[in-house]
Amino acid sequence: MSDITLIRTDSDNADFRKLVALLDQDLAVRDGDDHTFYAQFNKVDAIKEVIVAYQNNVPVACGAIKPFSGHEAEVKRMFVHPDYRKQGIAAKIVTELENWANELGFTAIVLETGKKQPEAIALYQKIGYRITPNYGQYIGVDNSVCMVKALNAKHPTPNA
Numbered sequence: 001m002s003d004i005t006l007i008r009t010d011s012d013n014a015d016f017r018k019l020v021a022l023l024d025q026d027l028a029v030r031d032g033d034d035h036t037f038y039a040q041f042n043k044v045d046a047i048k049e050v051i052v053a054y055q056n057n058v059p060v061a062c063g064a065i066k067p068f069s070g071h072e073a074e075v076k077r078m079f080v081h082p083d084y085r086k087q088g089i090a091a092k093i094v095t096e097l098e099n100w101a102n103e104l105g106f107t108a109i110v111l112e113t114g115k116k117q118p119e120a121i122a123l124y125q126k127i128g129y130r131i132t133p134n135y136g137q138y139i140g141v142d143n144s145v146c147m148v149k150a151l152n153a154k155h156p157t158p159n160a
Contacts (some may be wrong), residue, residue, distance in 0.1 A: 004089055004095050005054045011047035016058035017079075019052070023062075023079035046105050047076065049100055051093050057122050060084040063093040065101050068110055068136075072148075073101040075111035078120070090123055110148050121145055 009016065018112060053061040062082040068074035080090050101109055111129070113120045125131075129147040138144040 003055070003080055004060075004092060005085075006092060007052050007054065008096075008100065009050050009052055011050055011064070013052055013054050015054075016050050016056050016064075019062040019079050019081070020077055021057055023077060024080065026079070026082075049097070049104070051074075051096050051100075053080075053089050053093055055084060055089075058110075059093050062091045063097055064108065065097045065106075071107045073097075073104070073106040075109055078111075078121075085119075090120075091127055094124075096125060098149070098151060106151060108115060108148055108150050110129075110135060110146065112144050112146050115145055116143065121147075124149075125157050 006157075011017070016063060033085060047064045047066050049066065050064040052059050059099045062086060063078040064076045065073040066076055067150045072155075076091065078090060093137065098109060110132070111124065112134075113124065115121075124147050132146050133139075134144050134146045138146055
């Protein structure tokens with residue numbers, strides 16, 4: 001495996017949008033009839049914190065965070081092209097997203113994935129995420145698995 005280069009960008013990045021289109025195709029197959037429900041929460045317009053991974057200048061993976069609450073960021077749009085899976089790229093992206101969230105002062109990261117994505121659940125658990133009760137729009141959604149990980153925010157909150 002050659003080196004992976006991670007770049008910080010935003011949702012206007014053309015490579016990010018191409019990868020997200022592939023992600024949506026994959027999720028439409030995995031989620032079946034539930035895809036329309038999930039798609040409404042996965043819009044990419046105006047996401048300010050996006051990571052795109054490149055291998056030999058080819059965009060191979062992506063992920064993003066967006067504010068969820070005053071102190072939590074939410075991981076969104078995680079995807080590794082099928083030809084590049086099982087190389088540790090997703091873990092590198094999540095680590096970089098965690099670093100970025102720390103820099104922005106968030107104290108935790110939340111995420112939602114699906115029961116039909118066991119490889120994602122396994123990855124997140126391996127890198128320190130724990131399953132938590134479903135939050136927000138995912139409350140009561142049987143296919144959803146919500147997870148959380150505490151961060152060590154580098155910027156103290158005011159009056160802390």
